[in-house]
Every structure is written in structure tokens, then in C-alpha cells.
Amino acid sequence: MSQQVIIGEDGVEQFSLKHYTEKAYLDYSMYVILDRALPNIADGLKPVQRRIIYAMSELGLKAGAKYKKSARTVGDVIGKFHPHGDSAAYEAMVLMAQPFSYRYPLIDGQGNWGSQDDPKSFAAMRYTESKLHGFADVLLSELGQGTVDWQPNFDGTMDEPKVLPSRAPSVLLNGVTGIAVGMATDIPPHNVREVIGATIHMLENPKATVTELMEFVQGPDYPTEAEIITAPADIQKMYETGKGSMRMRAIWQKEGPDVVITALPHQVSGSKILEQIAAQMQAKKLPMVADLRDESDHENPTRLVIVPRSNRVDVEPMMNHLFASTDLERTYRINMNMIGIDGRPQVKPLNRILSEWLEFRIDTTTRRLQFRLDKVLERLHKLDGLLIAFLNIDEVIHIIRTEDEPKKVLMARFELSEVQADYILDTKLRQLARLEEMKIRAEQEELNKERENLETTLGSPRRLKTLVKKELQAVVDEYGDDRRSPIVSRAEARAFSEEELMTTEPVTVVLSEKGWIRSGKGHELDPAALSYKSGDNLHLAARGKSNQSVVILDSSGRSYTVAAHSLPSARGQGEPLTGRINPPSGVRFEGLLMGKADDLYLLASDAGYGFIVKYEDLQSKNKAGKAALTLPKGGRVLQPSPVGEAEGANVVAVSNEGRMLLFPIADLPVMARGKGNKIIGIPSARLQAREEFMVGVQVIRAGQSLRVHAGKRYLNMKFNELDHYAGERGRRGNKLPRGFQKVDRIEVLD
Structure with missing residues (x-):
């Protein structure tokens, strides 16, 4: 980012506010990402965690030591390495000590360190005591062996390790969560046996795929015995992309x-x-x-x-x-974001994590071996000089006693290096006893064998890999355990719907002519016998269960849904339906239905069109309803007719002019909404003039009878007497007997 810097007359640099704030925020975000929130792939630790572990090791708080007050550790951490608040350092320390938070705790705590029920219920640091857990040795055992780089602490008075020389891929073992600036990390914990098995396979097969590695790593392994119910395919995708989610169930x-x-x-x-x-x-x-x-x-x-x-x-x-x-079932976000060996944050797939960590491990092992080789060569060099002095002990003593600068004389006389000469001069006389020659030669022999072994290993990539493999296996032998979180296949959980939680008692829903609705218990209720407001009367009624919904059909062809159990009691006069739904102004309510989701109804207009509809297709969560029946010009909505079992059923339709038609219900389509197909032929001009229209349409079966009403007169016809009116759907139909040329309505009788 280029910055425009102006040097003032007083020599003070001047920045524009825009450039200054941009730089300040960028610096802050990089600090939070690299030095606070994200773990390093090498040891799997954030800086505060690394500093706590290192400070405890410097205090001698290894697994075999006595416990020491946690306040002592926190004081060392914030005083020497981590200049932040003591509560933040202590909380990070507590987390590493909780067996229900960490799969492999790094700190062994004594006292109240919180509980699974309330992880933040831990006692203050002046009350608790702690030391390192045995597993921390995986991180620390090679620290003083030239394995990692060091850096000055915040005030430059001492050094601290940049990373710890972990002997296992700890970044996957305990997991970590953190929120940086513009990025976050959520790495789940894993089983050490599974992870190291995959690591060894990666060591032997550098191009191994995630699919191959998942033969070892089944999935995350949390410090709880709850089930992981995420599908294996989703787990594999998570490992391939570094992102995903895990679901756990009690x-x-x-x-x-x-x-x-x-x-x-x-x-x-x-x-x-x-x-x-x-x-x-x-x-x-x-x-x-x-x-x-x-x-x-x-x-x-x-x-x-x-x-x-x-x-x-x-x-x-x-x-x-x-x-x-x-x-009882919870979803965890997975985002395997970490700082790689290149020092950059990145979301990494499983194979990339293991290959990068192995690169770090091989480098660490090489540095450890080279460090030891240098020490062995240095010791052999000193022993060579000591042996020369021993073999010429009298002359050496004489030189030391008589010469002003014995060091230079010794170096010249016996062709010694400065290091050898200093070592001879620092040696105590008692170490030059007769027995020492055998000890020197034995030590030389032993060191020469070690030197040869070290040089051979360092010169052979194959032997180096074998060594890394053995050391990984040693971690498994010492700390390996069985998986705690089983991975199982479970059906997706579903909460009870409101209807399922309701008691299922029979109810009768009543709608008045002026649109007042109510619900009464039982099916024996007589809607006509209820009291109505002055000038109001019964309009529609439907019987069903209290846990069902009620569908209302208006004169514009829209359908609405209300819950039956929420309706006011039939003991009163109800409440306006328009208080629960928002129909267009001026419409009337023409249909009232109650049923199950797959119940079928015959929906029709008096224009002679209709179709079969499922009850669930009429339901709507919208207060404004949904379009159900499309009305042709001049057409009006008819009361829906229940279909029941469609097989063997017939449709009987009658026009106001006394024409009747019978045809199989299978000729009508099942639709979710629309105008439907022609049921009985009505000339459009006569329909628009309201001279001819369909007054009734019903579903009828063999064994039932049909009653046709014309004024005060009615005609009963058995099903087998309707053959005269049978025909193809959409025809005009045949005329009813004299006296029934002006039909009001029809009804089906059992």
C-alpha cells in the first residue's frame, strides 16, 4: 500500500488519515491472525498456549513434579512472554486442563477447574494448582536439542521458541477455535491412534488422497461419548475442502x-x-x-x-x-484454518495438513540429529586431546608448571586445537588417573559408533523416514487410546408439528353468512341450532379433528387456512374470520373444508369447469391465501365436494335449466390449482348473461341416491336410474323430467 508521507517544517512525518487508519488496521489484523487467534500447523498451538506450556516447563512443572500454584505460572507467562491480561492467560490455561474440553489435556490441574455442566465455574488461579500433563512431553521433549528457531520475547530480555518441536500432529489432536480479523478457525479434535496411522501412511505414500487417509481417520473424535451422525460422504468432503460441519447426538x-x-x-x-x-x-x-x-x-x-x-x-x-x-443434537462448524510452515494462514485439506506437518517433522528430526552429531564430534575432538595429554602426562604437567603461557605451548608441542588445549587445562588432576585411559577409549568407541549411525541416518532419506515412523509409533504406544465418539448413521431428527402436539378430539367448525367463525366440540353439534347475531345465520359447517386445519374458499377462488384449535368456542358467537385472514374486499366465503393432507375434493365453478385437488394443495400459511380456482368470465365458485375413494366414483352435474350429466371421476385431472376441465357444456354467452349455469356438482357411487331440488319439489333417483344421463365429460347432458327445468341444487344420499 503506497503512502503519501509529508515531512513538515518541524521534521514531523504527516500521513493522511485514510492511509494511517488503513495501515493501522492492517497491522492489527496481521497481528491477531499470526500472533493470537490461529494455531501453527507445527505444534497446533496459539501463541498464548505455547507460552504457557514453555513457561511451565521452565518452572520445572513436568508431569513428575509437584503441583504449583497456577498464579505462579500465569505470572511468569504474562511477565516474561505474553504481555496481556492475567484472566485471558488463565482461561487459556484452564481450557488445556479440562478433560471435557481437550481430547488430550496438556495440563494436569488440582482443585476446581470447572465442570462439563459449567466449564467457566473454575476457581481463581490463587486457589488452583497445576503442572504439565504427561502428553505435554510430546511437545517439549526435543526442545533443547536444536530443533526449532527461537525469537526474543516482547522486551528482548530472553528468548522463547517460535514453535514447539511436536512429535505428533497436535493441530488435529486437540482441535482449536479462534476468531481473527476477517477469518476464523474451527478445527475439531481427533484420535491420536487414527491420526498417526494416517500420518505414517502419508509418510510412506506422499501422494496419498483423502480417501486413502480416511481408511485410518474415520472422522473427528471429541472428548465425549456422544454419537457423530454426519454422513461419511460429508465427512470426506470436509476433509477434502477443509470446511464443513459435524453433527453430534446425545x-x-x-x-x-x-x-x-x-x-x-x-x-x-x-x-x-x-x-x-x-x-x-x-x-x-x-x-x-x-x-x-x-x-x-x-x-x-x-x-x-x-x-x-x-x-x-x-x-x-x-x-x-x-x-x-x-x-441434545448439535452442529459444529468445521474450518481447518491454520498457519502453515510458510507462515501464512490457509484452510487446508487433510492430506495437505499431514504432508506439511511431516515436512516440519522431518526437518525437526534432521536438526535434532545434526545437533547431536555436532555434540558428538565436539566431544570426540576433546577426547582426542585428552588422550594425547594422558599419554604425555609428565610433559604436560611440566609445561603447565614452567611456562608462562602453557596453552600456546601445549598447542604447538602436541598440535592441539584451542578447544582441546582449554579442555586439558580445565581437567582436574584426579581425572588423569591410570583408570581414565580405559574410560576415554571406551567413550571414544561408543561415540564413534553413534557418530557413524547419525551420519548414516542423515545421509539416507529412507533411514530418516524410518526413524520418524518409529518415533510416531512410540507416541501411539504411549498415548494411543480407543475412539470415544462413535460414528453412526441416524435418520434426521424432526420436531413435532403443532398439530401433532394437539389433542385429537372431534370438532365442528361453523361459519356464518356474515363471516363469523367458531368451533364446537363433537360432531353431534347442530350448527343451525346455535345462536347468531341479529340478521346473521348459518352459512357453512365442517366436521374434523381439533389438531387439523380449516380451509376456507372465497368467491374469488382463493383458499385460506386457519388452525381449528385456535378458533373461539361455539358457546359464544365467534369472531370475524377477516381478523385472521386478509381476503380481497367484497368477497364471500363459499367453501369450508376439514380433512387430511391427502384427502381429495372436487373443486368447480358454475361455468361448468372443475378439477380434483388434494387438501394439502389448498392450504396456505399466507394470511392473503393462495389462488386455487381460476374463474372463467361470468363464473362463480361452487361449494367443494369431498371425493373420498376415487376408484369407482362418478361425477354428476346439473345445470339450472334441468340438464344433467353423469361421467367417471377419472375423466377429471388432479391439479393443485387452475380452471380445470369442462364438466358440463354451458354456452359462454348464456353464462355471462347468467341465463344458464351449473347449479350443482357432486361425487356419487353405486348404492347411493341422488336428490334433485327444484323449488319445493324434489326428485329421488337411485344410482342405477342415472344411466339415461351418462355421457362423455363436457357434453350438455340430458333433460330432467317435466317440473325440474329450474333446478336449485342437488344432494347425494347414502
Whole structure:
């Protein structure tokens, strides 16, 4: 970023505010990314974690040491290496000590370090004590062997390691979360046995694919026994891209009538689960649950008991509802973003992570071997000089006693180097006893063997890889354990719908002519006998169940849905339907339906058109409804007719001029919305003039009768008497007997 810098008369540099803020924010963001929030692929640690581990090792707090107050460690960390708040350093320390947070804890804590139920309930650092866990040795054991680079601390008074020489791919083992500027990281924990198995395979097959590596790494392994229910294909995609998500589900079992939850997803609190379930019980969304108990203790860290209301409760759908509506099932974001060996942050796939870490490990091992080789050569060089002095001990002593500068004389007389001469002069006389010659030669022999072995290993990439492999296997032998989080296949959880949670009692929904709606219990209710407001009367009624919805059809062909259980009681006079839906102004309500999702209805207009529709296609969550029936010009909506079982059913249609037509219902299409097909022929000119139209259409079956009303007169016809009116769909139909040329309506009788 180019900056326009102006040097003022007083010699002060002047920046534009834009350039200054851009640079300041960029510097800050790079600091947060590289030196605070993201882990390094080498040791899997953020800087604060690395500094805590290093400071504890410098204090001598190894796994075999005595515990020391945590405040001592935090003081060293913030005083020597990490100039930030003590609470931030202590919280990072606590996290590494919690066995329910870290798959392989790095710190061994004594005292109150929080609980799974409340991870932040840990005691203050002046009360707790700590030392390094045995697993921290994987990170620290090679630190003083020339394996990593060092850098000055914040005030330049001492050095600290840039990374720790980890003997295992720790970045995958414990996982890490962090939020930087413009990026974040969410790396899940894994099983050490699986990860090292994949690492060894990668070492032997550098071009191994994610598919091959997944023969070893099944998936993440959290420090909980809850199930991972993410599909293997999704896990593979996550490892291939470095991004994805994991779903975990609690473990439960039946103990008699009760349901007992024994393992919760990672970082889920049992008390929060009970709160979520109790809230649903209070909201009457869990009528099948009678009681909750928390029986967790030291022997059973997680034991939540759900008591069903009765033995007849099916607990499988109940638990599925709880998985969908509480933290008993939880999704974790995966974003394997880390600082690579090139010092740059990047989201990496599994094979890239392991190959980069192996590059670091091979380099670390090479540096360790070279460091040791240098030490061996230095020691051999000193022993060569010491042996010369021993073989000429009298002359050496004489030179030391008589010469002013014995060092120079020794170097000239015996062709010694400065290092050898200094070593001879620093040697105590008692080390030059007769027995020492054998010790010197034995040590030389042993060191020469080690030198040859080191030089051979350093000169052979194959032997170097074998050594790395053996050391990786040693980590598995010492710290390897079985997987804790099983990976299983489970059906997707589904919460109960509002209808499923309602009691299913029979109800009758009543709609008045002026649009007032109400609901009464039972199907024996007589809608005509109810009281209505002055000038109002019964218009439509429908029978169904309290957990069903009610579909209303208006005169414009739109359909609306209201919940039956939410309607006011039939003891009163109801409430305006327009308070629940938003129909166009001036429309009338022409249909009232209740049924199941797959129930069929005959929807028609008096223009002689219609179709079969499923009940679910008429339902709408929108208060403005949805278009269901398209009306031809001059046409009006007819009351929908239930179809029931379509097989063997027929449609009978009658016009106001006394023409009737019968045809199989299979001739009409099943549609979600539209005008439909022609049922009975009505000339459009006569329809628009309202001279002729279809007054009724019904579904009829063999064994039923048809009643045709014309004024006060009516005509009953058995099904087998309708053959005269049978014809093709869309025809004009045949005339009814004299006296029924002006039909009002038709009805089907059982």
C-alpha cells in the first residue's frame, strides 16, 4: 500500500488519515491472525498456549513434579512472554486442563477447574494448582536439542521458541477455535491412534488422497461419548475442502419406562438441556413428558432422566423431537484454518495438513540429529586431546608448571586445537588417573559408533523416514487410546408439528353468512341450532379433528387456512374470520373444508369447469391465501365436494335449466390449482348473461341416491336410474323430467 508521507517544517512525518487508519488496521489484523487467534500447523498451538506450556516447563512443572500454584505460572507467562491480561492467560490455561474440553489435556490441574455442566465455574488461579500433563512431553521433549528457531520475547530480555518441536500432529489432536480479523478457525479434535496411522501412511505414500487417509481417520473424535451422525460422504468432503460441519447426538437408553441420557454432545451443558426441555413442558409443547431429573454424579458425569407421562408414550418420536428442538443434537462448524510452515494462514485439506506437518517433522528430526552429531564430534575432538595429554602426562604437567603461557605451548608441542588445549587445562588432576585411559577409549568407541549411525541416518532419506515412523509409533504406544465418539448413521431428527402436539378430539367448525367463525366440540353439534347475531345465520359447517386445519374458499377462488384449535368456542358467537385472514374486499366465503393432507375434493365453478385437488394443495400459511380456482368470465365458485375413494366414483352435474350429466371421476385431472376441465357444456354467452349455469356438482357411487331440488319439489333417483344421463365429460347432458327445468341444487344420499 503506497503512502503519501509529508515531512513538515518541524521534521514531523504527516500521513493522511485514510492511509494511517488503513495501515493501522492492517497491522492489527496481521497481528491477531499470526500472533493470537490461529494455531501453527507445527505444534497446533496459539501463541498464548505455547507460552504457557514453555513457561511451565521452565518452572520445572513436568508431569513428575509437584503441583504449583497456577498464579505462579500465569505470572511468569504474562511477565516474561505474553504481555496481556492475567484472566485471558488463565482461561487459556484452564481450557488445556479440562478433560471435557481437550481430547488430550496438556495440563494436569488440582482443585476446581470447572465442570462439563459449567466449564467457566473454575476457581481463581490463587486457589488452583497445576503442572504439565504427561502428553505435554510430546511437545517439549526435543526442545533443547536444536530443533526449532527461537525469537526474543516482547522486551528482548530472553528468548522463547517460535514453535514447539511436536512429535505428533497436535493441530488435529486437540482441535482449536479462534476468531481473527476477517477469518476464523474451527478445527475439531481427533484420535491420536487414527491420526498417526494416517500420518505414517502419508509418510510412506506422499501422494496419498483423502480417501486413502480416511481408511485410518474415520472422522473427528471429541472428548465425549456422544454419537457423530454426519454422513461419511460429508465427512470426506470436509476433509477434502477443509470446511464443513459435524453433527453430534446425545446417547440415550430406556430404563423401565424412563429415558436416561448418558452422554451429551461436545461442550453441551446438562443443566441447559433440562432448561430447554422444561421450557417446552411449560409451553405445553411436550404433553407426553411428566417429569425431569438430573442424577449426574462423580460416577456418572452425565445422567439426565426423562419420565414419560405413561407407558404408552412412544419414546422414539419423542426423542427425535428433542434432538430437533434442543441441544441434545448439535452442529459444529468445521474450518481447518491454520498457519502453515510458510507462515501464512490457509484452510487446508487433510492430506495437505499431514504432508506439511511431516515436512516440519522431518526437518525437526534432521536438526535434532545434526545437533547431536555436532555434540558428538565436539566431544570426540576433546577426547582426542585428552588422550594425547594422558599419554604425555609428565610433559604436560611440566609445561603447565614452567611456562608462562602453557596453552600456546601445549598447542604447538602436541598440535592441539584451542578447544582441546582449554579442555586439558580445565581437567582436574584426579581425572588423569591410570583408570581414565580405559574410560576415554571406551567413550571414544561408543561415540564413534553413534557418530557413524547419525551420519548414516542423515545421509539416507529412507533411514530418516524410518526413524520418524518409529518415533510416531512410540507416541501411539504411549498415548494411543480407543475412539470415544462413535460414528453412526441416524435418520434426521424432526420436531413435532403443532398439530401433532394437539389433542385429537372431534370438532365442528361453523361459519356464518356474515363471516363469523367458531368451533364446537363433537360432531353431534347442530350448527343451525346455535345462536347468531341479529340478521346473521348459518352459512357453512365442517366436521374434523381439533389438531387439523380449516380451509376456507372465497368467491374469488382463493383458499385460506386457519388452525381449528385456535378458533373461539361455539358457546359464544365467534369472531370475524377477516381478523385472521386478509381476503380481497367484497368477497364471500363459499367453501369450508376439514380433512387430511391427502384427502381429495372436487373443486368447480358454475361455468361448468372443475378439477380434483388434494387438501394439502389448498392450504396456505399466507394470511392473503393462495389462488386455487381460476374463474372463467361470468363464473362463480361452487361449494367443494369431498371425493373420498376415487376408484369407482362418478361425477354428476346439473345445470339450472334441468340438464344433467353423469361421467367417471377419472375423466377429471388432479391439479393443485387452475380452471380445470369442462364438466358440463354451458354456452359462454348464456353464462355471462347468467341465463344458464351449473347449479350443482357432486361425487356419487353405486348404492347411493341422488336428490334433485327444484323449488319445493324434489326428485329421488337411485344410482342405477342415472344411466339415461351418462355421457362423455363436457357434453350438455340430458333433460330432467317435466317440473325440474329450474333446478336449485342437488344432494347425494347414502
